[in-house]
Structure formats: C-alpha cells, structure tokens
Amino acid sequence: MMKTFSPIRLNSWREIAILMIVLMDVSWITPWFRSLTPETYAVDSVRILIIISSIILFSHILIRSMDYLRLKKSIRQGLMVAFLLIGCYIGIKTLLYAKESISVSELISRPIKSFADIKYLIPVEFLVIIAVLVAFWRGVSLAQEHIGPRSVMSHFWIGIIMFVVFIFIITLATGENAGEFFYLFLFSTLMGVSAARMTVVGMVRGGTKNRFNRSWFLGILLTALIVVGISFLIGDASTYIFAGIGGLFFGILGSIVIFIWVIISPVISFLTTILGDLFQNSQSLQELGDNLQKLNALMRGLGDKISDLIGKSGIGNIVSKWAPTVKTIILLSVIVLFILGIILWMTIKLWKDRERRLVGDEEKTIIRSGNILQSILDILLQRWNRTLNSLEQLTDFRKRQRIKAAARIRQVYAELMELCESLGQPRHAAETPLEFVPNLERIFPGFHIEINLITQAYLDVRYGLLPENKNDLTVIESAWTKLHKTGAKRLQEQKQNRKK
Amino acid sequence: MLNRGLLLIFILIIIGVMMKESFLITLSTALLVTVGVARWWQSRSLVGVNYRRWFHYTRGFPGEKIKLQLEAENRKFLPISWLRIQDDWERAVGPEDEDILAPSHIQERGFLTNVFSLRWYEKARRSYVLVLRKRGIYSIGPARIDTGDLFGIFEKTKEISQNQLLTVFPTILPFNKLEFPADDPFGDRRSRRRLFEDPNRPMGVREYRPDDGFRRVHWPATARTGQLQVKVFQPTTGQVMMVCMNVSTFARHWEGVYPDLLEYLIKVAATIINEGIHEGYKVGLVANGCLAHADQPFRIPPGRSQQQLVVLLQALAGVTSVTTGNFERFLLREIPRVQYGATLIVLTTIITPELASTLIQLKQHERRITLYSLSEDTPPLIPGIQTIHKPFQPTIK
Numbered sequence: 001m002m003k004t005f006s007p008i009r010l011n012s013w014r015e016i017a018i019l020m021i022v023l024m025d026v027s028w029i030t031p032w033f034r035s036l037t038p039e040t041y042a043v044d045s046v047r048i049l050i051i052i053s054s055i056i057l058f059s060h061i062l063i064r065s066m067d068y069l070r071l072k073k074s075i076r077q078g079l080m081v082a083f084l085l086i087g088c089y090i091g092i093k094t095l096l097y098a099k100e101s102i103s104v105s106e107l108i109s110r111p112i113k114s115f116a117d118i119k120y121l122i123p124v125e126f127l128v129i130i131a132v133l134v135a136f137w138r139g140v141s142l143a144q145e146h147i148g149p150r151s152v153m154s155h156f157w158i159g160i161i162m163f164v165v166f167i168f169i170i171t172l173a174t175g176e177n178a179g180e181f182f183y184l185f186l187f188s189t190l191m192g193v194s195a196a197r198m199t200v201v202g203m204v205r206g207g208t209k210n211r212f213n214r215s216w217f218l219g220i221l222l223t224a225l226i227v228v229g230i231s232f233l234i235g236d237a238s239t240y241i242f243a244g245i246g247g248l249f250f251g252i253l254g255s256i257v258i259f260i261w262v263i264i265s266p267v268i269s270f271l272t273t274i275l276g277d278l279f280q281n282s283q284s285l286q287e288l289g290d291n292l293q294k295l296n297a298l299m300r301g302l303g304d305k306i307s308d309l310i311g312k313s314g315i316g317n318i319v320s321k322w323a324p325t326v327k328t329i330i331l332l333s334v335i336v337l338f339i340l341g342i343i344l345w346m347t348i349k350l351w352k353d354r355e356r357r358l359v360g361d362e363e364k365t366i367i368r369s370g371n372i373l374q375s376i377l378d379i380l381l382q383r384w385n386r387t388l389n390s391l392e393q394l395t396d397f398r399k400r401q402r403i404k405a406a407a408r409i410r411q412v413y414a415e416l417m418e419l420c421e422s423l424g425q426p427r428h429a430a431e432t433p434l435e436f437v438p439n440l441e442r443i444f445p446g447f448h449i450e451i452n453l454i455t456q457a458y459l460d461v462r463y464g465l466l467p468e469n470k471n472d473l474t475v476i477e478s479a480w481t482k483l484h485k486t487g488a489k490r491l492q493e494q495k496q497n498r499k500k
Numbered sequence: 501m502l503n504r505g506l507l508l509i510f511i512l513i514i515i516g517v518m519m520k521e522s523f524l525i526t527l528s529t530a531l532l533v534t535v536g537v538a539r540w541w542q543s544r545s546l547v548g549v550n551y552r553r554w555f556h557y558t559r560g561f562p563g564e565k566i567k568l569q570l571e572a573e574n575r576k577f578l579p580i581s582w583l584r585i586q587d588d589w590e591r592a593v594g595p596e597d598e599d600i601l602a603p604s605h606i607q608e609r610g611f612l613t614n615v616f617s618l619r620w621y622e623k624a625r626r627s628y629v630l631v632l633r634k635r636g637i638y639s640i641g642p643a644r645i646d647t648g649d650l651f652g653i654f655e656k657t658k659e660i661s662q663n664q665l666l667t668v669f670p671t672i673l674p675f676n677k678l679e680f681p682a683d684d685p686f687g688d689r690r691s692r693r694r695l696f697e698d699p700n701r702p703m704g705v706r707e708y709r710p711d712d713g714f715r716r717v718h719w720p721a722t723a724r725t726g727q728l729q730v731k732v733f734q735p736t737t738g739q740v741m742m743v744c745m746n747v748s749t750f751a752r753h754w755e756g757v758y759p760d761l762l763e764y765l766i767k768v769a770a771t772i773i774n775e776g777i778h779e780g781y782k783v784g785l786v787a788n789g790c791l792a793h794a795d796q797p798f799r800i801p802p803g804r805s806q807q808q809l810v811v812l813l814q815a816l817a818g819v820t821s822v823t824t825g826n827f828e829r830f831l832l833r834e835i836p837r838v839q840y841g842a843t844l845i846v847l848t849t850i851i852t853p854e855l856a857s858t859l860i861q862l863k864q865h866e867r868r869i870t871l872y873s874l875s876e877d878t879p880p881l882i883p884g885i886q887t888i889h890k891p892f893q894p895t896i897k
Binding site: 153177178182190194197198202230231234238334 | 537603615652
C-alpha cells in the first residue's frame with residue numbers, strides 16, 4: 001500500500017498542546033480587548049474568550065485542511081478571504097450587537113458610518129476587526145509552527161510580558177484586574193508544555209513510543225490544577241505579607257531619615273541663628289530660614305504618618321494617601337530602571353560575547369573601539385536593520401513563493417521515495433540521491449529525464465538553491481505525475497500477482 | 501534562562517511591593533511557586549529510576565534470533581510523565597525491523613529509543629526480537645536517560661554506562677565443503693579416541709607381558725624384584741590439533757584488508773575447530789590477529805570439552821583484521837610451546853616463500869602439518885606437508 005504524505009495526521013498530545021497554546025493566547029488577549037473602550041468593556045469576558053479562541057482554532061483547522069487537500073493557491077486565497085469576512089461578521093455581531101436584531105446590510109453600514117463619524121477616534125467595529133485579524137493570524141502561524149516545549153515557552157513569555165504591561169498600563173490607570181485570566185493562562189501553560197513535551201518525545205525516530213493515555217492526561221490535568229491552586233493561595237497570601245514587609249521597610253527608612261533630621265536640625269537652626277545675627281539684612285538667609293522651618297514641619301508630618309503607620313491606622317491607609325505622588329515617582333523610577341536595565345543587559349551581553357569570541361566581524365570592531373555607549377548604539381542599529389530585513393523578507397512575496405516551490409520539490413522527492421518503498425525498492429539510509437539514481441532507472445525504465453530532473457531539483461533545494469520561477473516547479477510536477485502513474489500501475493500489477 | 505527568569509520575578513515582586521500593586525505580587529509569586537514546584541520535581545525525577553536489558557541469550561550464530569526485554573522502573577512516589585531511554589546499538593545485532601533503530605552519526609550503529617510514562621513504583625517492559633546479522637563481539641550501550649518534571653518544563657539527563665556484550669560466532673560451513681581428505685582429514689589418525697602414552701611422564705611399573713617392547717623394561721625394578729618389570733606411562737587421551745591462522749589478506753600490511761576473504765577464513769577456521777572437537781581432538785588456536793578491544797595476538801591452549809568449543813568460537817567471533825606482526829615469525833615463536841605430536845593446521849590466504857621455508861623448518865621438528873590455502877595462486881609443493889588448496893571465490897551480491 002502506498003503511503004501518502006499527510007500534514008493533518010492527528011496526534012492527541014500535539015492537538016492538546018495546540019489547544020492549550022490557543023487558550024494561553026486568548027487568556028491575555030481577552031483582558032486587553034476588554035480594556036480598550038467602554039463598549040468592549042461591556043462585553044462579557046467569557047464571550048470574548050469563546051469568540052476569539054474559535055476564530056484562532058477555525059483558522060488553524062482551515063489552514064491544515066487546505067494543506068491536506070493540496071488546494072490551488074487561488075482557491076486558498078478565496079477561502080481565506082471568505083473566512084475573514086465571516087469571522088468579522090460573527091465578531092461584530094456577537095461581541096457588539098448580540099442583543100440587537102440587526103440586518104446584514106446594517107451590520108456592514110454601521111462600521112462605515114462609525115468611521116465617517118468624527119466623534120469616534122477609533123470606532124469599536126474597527127477594534128473588533130483588528131481582534132479578528134490578530135486571531136486569524138495566530139491561527140495561521142500556529143498551523144506552521146513546530147509544536148514543542150520551546151514554542152510553548154515562547155508563548156508563555158509573550159503572555160507574561162503582556163500581563164505585566166497590562167498591570168502597568170491598564171491596572172494602574174483603571175484598577176482593572178486580570179486575575180482569573182492569569183490563572184487560566186498559568187494552567188494552560190502547564191498543560192501546554194507537558195503536552196508539547198509528550199509530542200516531541202514521541203517524535204523521535206525509531207524505538208517504541210508511548211501512546212496517548214487518558215489516565216496520564218487526567219493525572220497531568222489534576223496536577224496542573226493543584227499547582228495553580230497552590231499558586232493562587234500562596235500568591236494571594238503573599239500579597240499581604242509582601243505589602244506588610246514593604247510597609248515596614250518604608251517605615252524603617254522614614255524613621256532613619258527623621259532620626260538623622262532630629263540630630264542635624266538643631267545644628268542647622270543654631271547656624272542660621274548665628275548667621276542671621278551676623279548678617280541681619282540678608283534676604284537669602286531669611287529665605288533659607290523659612291525653608292528650613294517648612295522642612296521641619298514636613299518631617300514632623302512624616303513622623304506623625306510613620307507613627308500612624310505603625311500604630312493606629314495601619315500601613316495600607318498611609319500608602320494610599322501618599323499614593324498619587326509616590327506612584328508617579330515610582331512609575332518614573334520604573335521607566336528609568338527599565339532603560340537602565342536594558343543598557344545593563346546589553347553591556348553584559350556585549351561582555352559575554354567578547355569573552356566567547358562568538359561575535360561577528362562587525363561587532364568585533366565595535367567592541368575593540370572600547371566605547372561602550374557607542375557599541376550599544378551600534379548594536380541597536382544593527383538589530384533595527386536586521387528587523388527591517390526580516391520584515392522585507394516577510395513581505396517579499398516572490399521569495400516566499402520560491403520557498404514554497406522548494407518545499408513542494410522536497411515533498412515530491414519524499415513521495416517518490418515512498419513510492420519506491422511501496423514497490424519494494426527503498427532507498428537505503430546511507431545512499432545519497434545520486435547513488436540511488438541507477439536504482440530509480442531500474443524501477444522506472446525509460447524515465448531517465450524525469451528521474452534526473454526530480455533528483456537534481458531535490459539536490460539543488462537540499463543545498464540551498466531555490467527554484468527561479470513557476471515553470472521550474474511545473475516541469476517537476478509533470479515529471480512526477482508521469483512517474484506516479486507508472487508507479488501506481490506497477491503497484492496494481494503487484495497486487496494482482498499476489499492475489500494469483 | 502532560569503536564573504534570568506527568577507531575577508525578573510523578584511524584580512516584579514519588589515516593584516509590586518513598592519507600587520502596592522497586589523496583582524503584580526500575586527502574579528510573580530504564582531510564577532515563583534510554579535517554577536519552584538517544576539524545579540523540585542526535576543531534581544527528583546531521576547532518583548530511583550532503573551533500566552535493565554534482558555537478553556534471552558548473549559551468544560549465537562549469524563541468522564539466529566534473540567529475544568530482548570527492556571525494563572524501566574520508577575522506585576519512588578513521584579510519577580514520571582516522560583522518560584526517554586536511548587540505547588546505543590550495533591546494527592549488526594539490531595532488531596528484526598531495521599527501521600526501529602534511529603540513525604546515528606556512526607553508520608554501523610543506531611539508537612534504540614524507548615519512551616515510557618511511569619507511575620509510582622511502576623515497572624514497564626518492552627520486548628524486541630534481535631537478529632544476529634554479522635560475526636563479531638558487540639557492545640550494547642551506554643544508555644542515555646532523559647526525563648524531567650511532570651510538566652516537561654525542565655529536563656534532566658543521565659548516562660548509564662552499563663554496557664553488555666553480544667557475541668555472534670562465525671558461521672560453521674559444511675565440513676565436506678572444505679575438501680579435506682575423507683579417510684584421514686587431519687593427518688595421522690587410526691581410531692576415533694586412541695589411547696596414547698606419553699614416554700616423558702612415567703607413572704609406575706607393572707609385570708612384563710609378551711607384547712611389551714624391550715625398551716619399556718625397567719631394569720632397576722627387575723633387578724630388585726627378580727622378575728621382569730616394565731614402565732607404565734601416563735596416558736594422553738587423544739590427539740592434539742592446533743589451528744594456526746594467518747589473518748593477513750595481503751602480503752604487505754599496508755595494502756589493506758580484504759574483508760570478505762577474512763570472513764571466509766574465519767568461517768573455515770570455525771568449521772575445522774568444530775569438526776576437530778566433534779572428532780575427539782584436543783583443539784587449540786593461535787592467530788596473528790587481535791581480538792576486539794585488545795592489541796595482542798591470542799593463543800588458546802588445546803582442549804576437548806564443549807566449553808573449549810565455545811571459547812574457540814568466541815575468540816574467532818572477536819578476531820579483527822588488525823595483524824600484530826609477521827605470521828612466519830609468529831609461527832616460529834608459538835609452535836615450540838605446542839604439545840609434542842600435535843597436528844598443525846596452518847590456515848592462510850597468502851602463500852609466501854617465507855611461509856614455505858618456515859613450514860619446512862617446522863616439519864624438521866617432526867610436526868605433522870596440514871597447510872590449508874585460500875590463496876588464488878597455487879601453493880608450491882612443500883615436501884612432507886599435506887597441502888589443500890581451495891581458492892576463495894567471492895559471492896557476487
């Protein structure tokens with residue numbers, strides 16, 4: 001029986017890992033989406049979660065099915081556009097106008113009207129469309145991704161960054177909290193990593209693999225729930241503990257400041273009095289004295305507040321009274337710290353690179369110059385250029401087409417090998433494609449040109465060349481069709497002979 | 501990566517405390533707990549994990565099949581969701597289905613990979629049928645064990661250098677194929693198990709019988725007793741045969757090795773040894789080749805037991821193409837140690853004038869010698885030496 005290449009082959013652990021990655025992504029997308037405008041905030045979070053995850057999942061299934069069916073490019077494009085339109089329609093209808101009964105025409109005209117209306121800077125329909133597009137893109141990229149623990153961990157770090165940024169922007173501004181989504185995210189991460197690990201472990205060639213076992217799945221699920229539960233309890237409890245520790249720390253720090261002030265203030269007062277007597281008409285000394293008095297009053301106030309903090313009203317009230325000013329200061333400090341952190345990180349990286357001698361020639365010369373600041377700026381510039389290059393590559397459709405053609409050539413060669421195997425003439429693992437050509441010619445006599453075409457095209461692709469145009473691929477496809485037909489006929493004959 | 505992550509979590513906790521942002525503290529602490537649990541699990545994952553290989557037999561002939569059972573055990577309360585064991589395996593003694601072995605960077609070797617999920621105190625077994633494909637002594641292992649925490653976030657690896665040996669004996673050919681003379685294949689022989697006496701080892705005296713030779717009379721004992729007494733010698737219970745094998749396949753060592761010819765030579769040696777043991781000979785073996793994992797030529801003293809056959813075949817299984825020196829010199833050094841009266845079977849794939857003169861030299865010391873040549877060229881006529889010439893005919897694949 002001839003084996004066929006199937007990108008849609010199901011592997012339970014892999015499918016679970018994909019499902020969990022979708023859940024991870026949706027866990028941070030949902031609170032972000034909700035917090036964008038009052039209209040989106042009014043939408044039930046569970047509904048957002050279901051709609052966005054459905055779009056990701058369906059787009060993912062669509063891509064895999066299209067690959068499996070090997071549809072033509074034009075059909076693929078048509079299907080994708082249709083899916084996007086349906087996705088946008090369902091998104092707008094279910095997320096914005098779920099309770100209203102509006103017609104399709106109205107549904108189309110409303111976003112256009114909103115766009116035209118000067119009142120709305122960013123119309124909410126537009127946001128929904130963006131969300132649908134992002135969800136669609138996630139589904140498509142997931143279909144092309146190699147599912148493994150590393151890929152799940154990269155989704156995890158993206159999620160964590162998005163949650164932290166959410167806290168700094170949304171929670172600080174509005175007080176909105178994404179607690180339940182974070183725990184969902186944590187749970188899906190644990191499940192996703194374990195499922196991805198099982199997938200990768202089972203992908204190793206040879207030997208005997210573990211089959212999907214429901215009891216193991218349930219065991220991991222239960223353990224993940226327990227770990228998330230413990231994290232929730234400890235996380236919740238630690239909020240108070242750490243807040244207490246923080247309060248105590250600031251209390252002690254304030255006390256030290258007051259203590260120092262208590263010691264030095266009499267000396268300063270004494271000095272100002274003496275100086276005042278000496279220079280009686282000095283305006284500046286007058287002002288200095290006034291300022292010192294104000295500072296004294298401030299310190300007294302601080303002392304009262306610290307005593308309140310430790311004594312009567314507790315730590316929380318004081319911090320909340322001081323919150324607006326302190327928050328601004330802290331926020332600025334955080335930004336400064338963040339920038340300093342990046343500079344520090346890059347300096348460490350530069351140093352390590354230098355030690356390992358793994359830096360490129362360009363960077364070597366930069367480091368040798370000895371100017372760290374200049375080096376950092378240059379590296380940032382390099383990174384920026386690389387990003388631009390990768391963006392260019394992403395939008396270089398011609399190159400992408402050539403890459404796709406190369407992938408097809410590899411697939412054709414793989415299918416040819418499968419055909420040979422089915423005909424009882426497999427290529428030995430140690431045999432190179434060129435060494436296998438005489439065997440191929442024995443299997444398919446009279447197809448010398450076709451065999452050489454496919455082999456040479458495969459070798460070119462294998463060693464980095466890409467097909468120049470569509471015609472190259474068409475020639476290979478037609479050669480493969482001829483060989484495939486002959487091979488299929490042979491297989492049929494073999495079967496009949498066996499029956500006899 | 502982990503240290504960087506932990507640092508980030510601690511920074512977030514500090515920021516959370518400073519800003520009194522409870523969700524940030526909760527998030528960081530929850531991450532810390534999760535990472536901590538996974539890390540602890542990973543550190544314990546390899547504790548109490550055992551791996552064993554059970555071979556039904558560890559020796560056999562080419563083409564035979566051996567049952568193999570692999571056993572992985574988790575002797576602790578913590579379950580292991582994934583345990584991957586990669587055994588370094590020789591393809592020559594690989595499983596029946598050759599695709600089971602994953603490719604390795606060494607062409608003749610592969611990896612036998614097994615994935616297990618083990619609950620608390622659980623054992624799991626996997627069975628394979630191995631096919632012995634090629635003569636040799638093969639080392640199985642070391643095994644590499646990969647596992648980690650239940651969620652697969654962290655990995656842990658251990659290598660078990662518990663190597664085991666599998667021996668594939670050389671194939672024994674039908675004896676008649678070697679074309680030894682049918683009536684007396686190995687030289688001077690009259691009966692299957694003839695009783696010899698060694699005149700160098702007297703063990704006592706007895707009364708004279710008419711068939712006793714005059715030279716056996718023990719004169720001092722006769723004088724003492726007043727009656728004719730003869731010497732009684734220790735019996736030697738059989739004939740001795742020493743197989744001398746020249747593993748060189750070319751006259752000059754730098755010309756390389758002809759593997760098929762060497763294999764055939766070893767098969768011939770195994771066949772002669774097997775026949776000799778079955779015919780009641782005490783058989784020994786000397787060769788100028790090295791055994792696998794050794795750098796010295798080997799010499800196995802003659803013996804007749806079934807165990808001797810195993811020892812000899814095992815030695816032949818381990819013979820490599822590496823020669824330790826000139827065969828003629830090797831013969832001159834080794835033969836004086838061989839028991840007097842032993843038949844020497846000299847097996848070689850090349851006949852040189854030096855070898856012919858060496859054999860003549862040995863013959864002068866009253867050795868019975870049979871020269872078995874696989875050389876393409878007809879060997880010269882060496883007086884007093886039985887020569888069998890059967891040139892090697894390679895099989896066309």
